[in-house]
Amino acid sequence: MSEARARLLGTATRLFYMEGLHSVGIDRIVAEAKVTRATLYRHFTGKDELVVAYLREADQAIRDRVDEALASGRPAAEILRLVATAIAEDIGSPGFRGCAFLNAVAEYPDPEHPVHQAVLAHRQWFLHTVTDLLAQSGKTPPELAGRHFVMLRDGAMASGCLSEPAAVCETFLQGIEGILTA
Template identity: 60%
Template sequence: MTLGEPETRPSEARLRLLTTATRIFYAEGIHSVGVDRLIAEAKVTRATFYRHFPGKEDLVLTYLREVHQMERAAVETAIADNPSAVDALLAIAGSIAHSIQSPGFRGCAFLNAAAEYPATDQPVHQEIIAHRQWFLDTLTMMMARVHDPTAHAAARHFVMLRDGAMAAGCLFDPALVSETFLRGIEGLLRINAERQSTESGR
């Protein structure tokens, strides 16, 4: 690439740094991992690190945005593949249950990061809130197609069930936690679908 020519693909060094950070941050936490270790494991120079990320916080923000994009893609696929709102929500729940049972599961990356960045004025904390607001808004939109009057409450209920399952999946049998979570979502959807059916029949 000549001087002044725009980059058409991400730098390999940047990808290595992000891949390394994603793996270690999720497995071990964020504050416990220093820049020196990230540089060593990604096999880049210190100058390369700071060329791509002015500071560690910039890398943390990029890590969370990458996780957000992965989770968003899974949700959008579930919605696109399932014209029925109930089926789409069940598919979203199924994707969450699958992640709980995946090797190396360590809970929700955003809840984990929130525990390390509790101050509401921190950019990392604000990134976490933005992700969670997107998820809640998406669920509310889908729940409105099941039963509009209870959409907000049902979406919050879904999020709470999800958060509980993500925490419990690190402590108890992941298969049992996933099954319990799915039954809870099925019950939530059944109740709201029955409400819609009853009201439509009046």
């Protein structure tokens, strides 16, 4: 990745997450990344492609964390606990502003839009990964437990920026434990 592309993506990531996708314009991203408009358009066809790249970076970061947990060789239930703990840590981190994917889909409700499609791709992967791990841990039916896990995550992500994060994280982790021990 070129230095200019990395600066553009880094700047866009920070601004998009903190201020929202529609509220941040290309001119501001270009100015704060210290590049020209021509440089932006050399790397991205437009703002939508930049937003999709931002979401793909967020998706890859989550996949990397899950892959690290999978590589630990631990039992599936323990991997799910590690994933849940990482989510709780994110919720409790300074500057937490909710789930980047839920925030994005709220701003791009058209299911055919590339941003919406990027959100759906991430969610499908996450649900599939969690469901597979639940199946490996013996949860029956794993599909229902997987949807429950994702719904708990979504609720915790939304609540984490609206109320006391520590209490939200505690409730979320208790809910995940309930899924794993039921």
